[in-house]
Amino acid sequence: MIALVLEIVDVTIVNTALPVIRRDFGAAAVQAQWVAAGYSLAFALFLMLGGRLGDRFGYKRLFLGGVAGFTLASLLCGLSGTPAQLIAARVVQGATGAMMAPQVMALVQVLFAPLERVAKLAWVGVIGGLSAICGPILGGLLIHADVAGLGWRSVFLINAPVGLFAIVVGWRLLPDARSQHVRGLDLVATVLFSAAVAALLVPLVRGADLGWQAWHFALLAASPLLFVAVWRRTRARAAAGAATLFAPELFAQGQFTLGLAIALLFGAATGGFLFVFAFGAQSLLGYSALETGLLHIPFSAGVMLGIAFLGRKLVVARGKGVLVLGIAVLALFAAGTLGWIASGTGWLLALPVLALAGTGMGTTNGPLTPIILARVDTAHAGAASGLVKTVQELGMALGIALVGTAFFAGAPRGEVGNVWAATGVIEGLLALCLVCAAWMPASLFPERAA
Secondary structure (H helix, E strand, O other), X not given: OXXXXXXXXXXXXXXXXXXXXXXXXXXXXXXXXXHHHHHHHHHHHHHHHHHHHHHHHOHHHHHHHHHHHHHHHHHHHHOXXXXXXXXXXXXXXXXXXXXXXXXXXXXXXXXXXXXXXXXXXXXXXXXXXXXXXXXXXXXXXXHHHOHHHOHHHHHHHOHHHHHHHHHHHHHHHOOOOOOOOOOOOOHHHHXXXXXXXXXXXXXXXXXXXXXXXXXXXXXXXXXXXXXXXXXXXXXXXXXXXOOOOOOHHHHHXXXXXXXHHHHHHHHXXXXXXXXXXXXXXXXXXXXXXXXXXXXXXXXXXXXXXXXXXXXXXXXXXXXXXXXXXXXXXXXXXXXXXXXHHHHOOOXXXXXXXXXXXXXXXXXXXXXXXXXXXXXXXXXXXXXXXXXXXXXXXXXXHHHHHHHHHHHHOOXXXXXXXOHHHHHHHHHHHHHHHHXXXXXXXXXOOHHHHO
């Protein structure tokens, strides 16, 4: 759980700090996007490898190495002297986080049966959701406190004592578990997959800033071809009995495949929403970092309600209807939240809207991971968990790229944002989520079906 908190907090804590970082460095809008997206991009690129390495070398070993690297990268972020140094350190932070994060769900997969995982992963959801929403609040408090004159740097440096504690406790308490069915690694597929993700995200982040040059379109065209190459290579190697990046038979399960599609789209929508909310509250409404962090409190309360009570309690009995309800509620009240930012009205009007948006997010996020993994063979625990996290982080990075580009489009030097364009992208992503959720099977858990 400590690893989960570290990984998730560092996704959202930066949203509150971005306007301050940009002001202190005099950075461009695209650099602010890369501080956020660079972490998620690196995380997505290496998560599949992290999951496979955990299967092969042991989940405890990968956890400890990942936490150590993450802690060091956090120190580098806090000591950065230029935007380029900070972006590079964030990329390293994301890559090392990808080594530790898959081991959390992998151990849950190995130790518990599918229905037992609902309760265990509910705690993952509760703590993960709380971490995601406490990130901006903590960021605002740290920046406002300005301990030792560190300002925004404290949002990274605070990871150091937490990381050291996790290493000591993890060394003493984590079990030495690993998969018994891993034959090796497919480094070629890993490189191809990373290239496919980079080819998709780099032009989306840089295209608008650089005027959409020919190489941007070339990369976008190459991305699906690279994904197809990964899929074909993986299927061929699986048929030959060779090591693969992931188990292709996972995608024979409609529930797993649809669940990944929802995770991608929902991650993109929520990642983009939280980015625009935090940035817009400060840049457009003039709130301080602390005030923006405090605005996340009703949202946080809604997320906790959705994860701990609505999603967890209803998913076994109501199945996919819980996902449909959560997505629809978020779509409605995310639009209301961003409409409030665009209108510039008083903050009291925003509180119930934020709480309901958070409820929709938590109701969907809470049961989504156990639903995706419900029918996965424990022999593929690490790879499947890594794939789920890869898709979620890819969605976050994609959302920041797409929604961030729409938000800054047409704004003079990126000083203000186009809230309505960003809202349109978010609502489109959530509409696709609803379609995928409606196609989910009626019975989501094997024991339930039996």
